[in-house]
Amino acid sequence: MLVNLLDFDADGLNAWFAQQGEKPFRARQVLRWMHQRGESDFSAMTDIAKSLREKLTALATVSPAPTLSDRLSDDGTRKFLFDVGNGNAIETVFIPEDDRGTLCVSSQAGCALECAFCSTGRQGFNRNLTTAEIIGQLWQANRALGPGAKPDGERLISNVVMMGMGEPLANFDNLVPALRLMLDDNAYGLSRRRVTVSTSGIVPAMDRLAEACPVALAVSLHAPTDGLRDRLVPINRKYPLAELMAACRRYLVHAPRDFITFEYVMLDGVNDADADARALLHLVRDLPCKFNLIPFNPFPDSGYRRSPQERVRRFAGILVDAGIVTTTRKTRGDDIAAACGQLAGQVKDKRKPNASRTSRKVQFAMELR
Numbered sequence: 001m002l003v004n005l006l007d008f009d010a011d012g013l014n015a016w017f018a019q020q021g022e023k024p025f026r027a028r029q030v031l032r033w034m035h036q037r038g039e040s041d042f043s044a045m046t047d048i049a050k051s052l053r054e055k056l057t058a059l060a061t062v063s064p065a066p067t068l069s070d071r072l073s074d075d076g077t078r079k080f081l082f083d084v085g086n087g088n089a090i091e092t093v094f095i096p097e098d099d100r101g102t103l104c105v106s107s108q109a110g111c112a113l114e115c116a117f118c119s120t121g122r123q124g125f126n127r128n129l130t131t132a133e134i135i136g137q138l139w140q141a142n143r144a145l146g147p148g149a150k151p152d153g154e155r156l157i158s159n160v161v162m163m164g165m166g167e168p169l170a171n172f173d174n175l176v177p178a179l180r181l182m183l184d185d186n187a188y189g190l191s192r193r194r195v196t197v198s199t200s201g202i203v204p205a206m207d208r209l210a211e212a213c214p215v216a217l218a219v220s221l222h223a224p225t226d227g228l229r230d231r232l233v234p235i236n237r238k239y240p241l242a243e244l245m246a247a248c249r250r251y252l253v254h255a256p257r258d259f260i261t262f263e264y265v266m267l268d269g270v271n272d273a274d275a276d277a278r279a280l281l282h283l284v285r286d287l288p289c290k291f292n293l294i295p296f297n298p299f300p301d302s303g304y305r306r307s308p309q310e311r312v313r314r315f316a317g318i319l320v321d322a323g324i325v326t327t328t329r330k331t332r333g334d335d336i337a338a339a340c341g342q343l344a345g346q347v348k349d350k351r352k353p354n355a356s357r358t359s360r361k362v363q364f365a366m367e368l369r
Contacts, residue, residue: 108166
């Protein structure tokens with residue numbers, strides 16, 4: 001069986017090349033060909049000895065998940081659907097802005113956390129994505145988008161957010177090598193400030209990430225009290241807010257930014273009252289942070305409604321008046337079902353035999369500064 005070299009970060013690729021009796025600089029050459037040039041054909045890697053190219057062709061492959069569809073929104077948002085096998089498909093979204101281009105990447109086929117307002121959680125969980133399937137989303141998007149329209153040929157993707165389908169930290173062992181490739185100067189060369197992992201609050205994995213690969217951190221908060229968050233984000237029952245806030249403070253020791261971003265979906269009559277905003281201020285006191293308020297996009301039988309714009313503005317105003325940087329996420333790509341709450345993939349839920357449901361994920365299109 002051929003080895004998929006997209007599964008390896010630099011250290012892993014060095015180790016595999018050593019097993020083949022090859023020197024480390026050969027691994028670096030191949031790493032640059034794969035990730036900087038987007039090359040999958042070993043025979044085209046012209047500065048590598050012909051004998052090694054032939055060996056690689058016999059032993060290895062560069063195989064991202066195949067593209068099933070590629071749709072472009074009127075506002076420039078681009079949505080990719082990738083086939084990850086056995087009836088499962090994931091989506092990846094590119095969101096262009098004047099000062100950056102952000103790629104929203106998935107980490108799992110489905111999600112097991114069952115957040116109440118998120119239909120990905122409702123549709124079930126199949127499996128973790130491999131490192132190749134995670135980094136392959138960036139690999140495929142770079143190839144599809146090309147070098148970009150900038151005079152220096154700089155790539156259009158300047159930021160990556162792990163906010164697509166799934167809980168990234170529940171797939172820690174496959175996530176970290178992908179993150180390291182995003183940061184590697186011989187691969188994508190992104191700064192740690194421009195790569196963001198979003199988590200619902202798996203505290204031990206947050207601590208592991210801080211030690212292994214500290215990138216920017218976003219926390220899906222959505223409630224100011226344990227009682228409400230237990231209902232909206234069930235993982236809170238295992239890692240309640242006091243533990244989560246303590247983990248955020250520990251993460252800041254290692255973080256590339258001097259703040260944590262809290263994501264907060266605005267649900268009409270549920271978590272959007274003035275009292276909720278004031279409770280948030282108490283919760284995050286002395287914790288450097290910013291808030292990203294997310295307009296809820298309802299899905300069938302969600303049971304929730306989007307907070308009115310005036311309510312969102314008032315809620316944001318309470319936070320801003322207290323000195324907390326607060327943004328409200330823009331709705332992008334809704335004409336191709338790529339807006340917040342519309343990201344969809346096909347997942348066969350392993351917990352329910354023969355079940356196959358469409359997923360719609362609330363959290364993505366992170367506002368980065």
